Amino acid sequence: MEKVLTTHFANERYRRLDTYRRYGGYEALKKAFAMTPEEIIDEVKKANLRGRGGAGFPAGVKWGFLPKDLSRPRVLVINADEGEPGTFKDRLIMSRGPHLLLEGIAISCFALRAHACWIYIRGEFAREAGIVDEAIAEAYAAGFLGKNILESGFDLDVTVHRGAGAYICGEETSLINSLEGKRGWPRLKPPFPASVGAFGLPTIVNNVETIADIPWIVTHGGETFAGLGVEKNGGTRLIGVSGAVNRPGVYELSAGVNLKEIIYHHAGGIRDGKALKAVIPGGSSTPVLRPDEIDVSYDIESMGKIGTMAGSGGVIVIPEGTCMVRSLSVLMNFYAHESCGQCTPCREGTGWLKKIVGRIEAGKGRQGDVELILDLCDNMMGRTICPLADAAVMPAQSFIWKFREEFDRHIGEQKCPYGNRF
């Protein structure tokens, strides 16, 4: 199958500018400069490119939200705060093909008439930040960034900003606050970043993978890109498969690939010949699926129809013999640790969920605890400024809905039937 991003990722030198150019790198930028910004945006709309950060918002539509007047400078911010448990695709792009991202940035900024771009890289990605920094230096030296790029008259400055290790800073307005040097708290919307974003300027925040797709779209045309995927979901996706599979890793597959095929064909099936117990399909926040639910197209709409999400493309495979209460407990610890503390339902609710699930797993669950979790989830879902509360609630609800008997057994037997092992 045609690949958009990862064709040359096996080549360690692809991260260097000379190798990248040998494979046609920055030719798309030259082509873009011959187009008008509107033509580029048009191609992106035709490409049916959906945001790869998790929400799946159409990228072309998002770009259209910028105010029409050009009186205020515009800003592009790249969300490279890849923190969703189970997701590790942007890391691959930054370490293997940083120039894909930079070329995508240059084209996107030209299309958006932005002259400044910040790449907000997750604090833990020290190595990746170094690689991107080196790539930026190469691109400046070669005239692909900076003043008067390729004699086009277009100026662009790209700066790497490293986060400080907060999951919440992957939420776009929180990221903007953090970028500005403020506490990483999501902002109340409206105003949306497209009108008042980073430093008060009209801002577009896009995921690394989304922007890295742009050069290919410019080179091959939006319709060709759209054809790689399915209706409403253009192109390919980087899907990170982790957990008990024989070949965990990142796979570039059509946006409409079958989930079962991802696990059993591309990732080589379940390790140790075990049976499948559950799949978290799109990063830890997405509702869990039972084995009988995974014969489904991985596109955003199909996943939505069965009550879950393709999210950020992080497929977590859980084999038989795993305690689902224990698994949920791990997730709840994560969200209770990462809630920013701004909104009451999330600040207090995530901690409470952690404690209830934790005590059930520890054999100290009380009658009514499961109902309490569900009621608490009801009081948290959709009640906060950003979706972090929802992100904690969706696994909690789905684990209980689909694996209720395990929770009841823990409470009834006052111990973990799996002996507290994973």
Added chain:
Amino acid sequence: MPTLTINGMTVDVPQGTSILNAAKEVGVEIPHYCYHPKLSIAGNCRMCLVEVEKFPKLQTACSTVVTDGMVVRTDTDKVRKAVTGVLELMLIHHPIDCPICDQAGECGLQNYYMKFGLHKSRYALEDKIHKKKVQEIGGQIVLDAERCILCSRCVRFLEEVTGTRELHFFDRADHSEIAIFPGKPLSNNYTGNLADICPVGALTSKDFRFKCRVWFLKVFDSICTGCSKGCNVDAHHKGDILYRLKPRWNDAVNQAWMCDFGRLTYKAMNEARLLTPFVREEGARKVAAWGSLLPDVAFRLKAAADKGGPDRVAVIASPQSSNEELYLLRGLATSLLGTKNLAFTHRVAGDGFADDFLIQADKNPNSRGAVLLGIPGGAAFDALVSKIAGGGIDALLVFGDALGTLSEEETATLLAKVPFVAQVGTNEGPVSKAATAVLPSASVAERGGTFTNHAGRVQRFRFGFPPRGKARNPLEILLSLGNRLGAGWTFSGEASVFRALAESEAPFAGMSYDSIGMFGQEIKC
């Protein structure tokens, strides 16, 4: 003007109004903690969730702007469950130490729990997270992090109103706390407001802590006497003891705030008060009766004027007096005693500090009123002091407790030059220690009247409770003295004096207590 429907009631509101404020128009109360009308919208407490037609999720009423045709419901089961749910989450770590909490009785958590909660706790006691209580953070404030619901009002106040940014959020999730940076305590002149805006007992007033249960307090409208800004205040008292002042909202003067200095001015009304009339005979104080003292003072003033001429008599007015009192005092001095020796002093307190917000350099509430009524201060006062020092005065009537910036010794030396000094004052001070006759006066809480602030706004302060001890309303003292000097005044109460004042004094023309109303009225310039 967008029209919206709230719980079936239709209302027109100005463009840009939030649902929360629109609901107030039709008398629907939407519970909230983080929303404060004078601060930016935070939208983080999530108490004000309401159902809006066509919106799949509940919306925060504080941040959602009304659009035409919007249909809002606050009375559905979904909303009630959401509000109760948020309240439950706010309370899970709350220490419920209401019996020892100063906020009890005026606490947002207590009030909304009675309205929307009344649930049994589903939270395991051993799961409660404990945070540091009784933290000294500077200013007039004590912080109890455990009671805090993290609504961020205080953080926003210090960012948006004082610009000093001492309080911040620290840590994350359910360990989040409000705190100062180590070694960087509150350092602004408006810290007392933090206790007012804190909806719970997290920030309490160091001064008021453990003094009185709030439900014993009664409240009346007053004006701060700490400077010429004339901040509108609510005075809280139990019996004849004042416990605290809180800012009363007036957008034309102090918005919703007051300074820390002004907040403590009530103490002078409780402490070191002059409570009985007395005379000083051969250096010793001798309690006197009003019935004999008032005629005596009137007689001594008159006698001095008759004997040495009106120029041997002087009157020192106080900018702490009301417009009404100053008006009568001017009449007494110029018409009845016929003297030109009339000037007003200014209080010693304060160092002339001023800022560009509320605090004025002039630490008196009514200097402007005195000037408008033709009583000079400044140089005229200094000239009068020189005259007294030169032995040119035989009888002196002093309003107020101190003379300008004169120390106790200087005051004693000065007043020793005058054979007869009568004082009308509220507190022990340099003057009461030297005066021949002392007529104790009601404090600002014990009488009514008007002050004219620095900007020429005439504002009423109200009678709170009867004068302590045997103190009397200075207006009554003036009427009594005046009539003994032949004034023939028939005034009854400050309102009648103000009517006469408004008739005769151009700047106040056309004003009445009705037109001054709750928020004051500007003089005609």
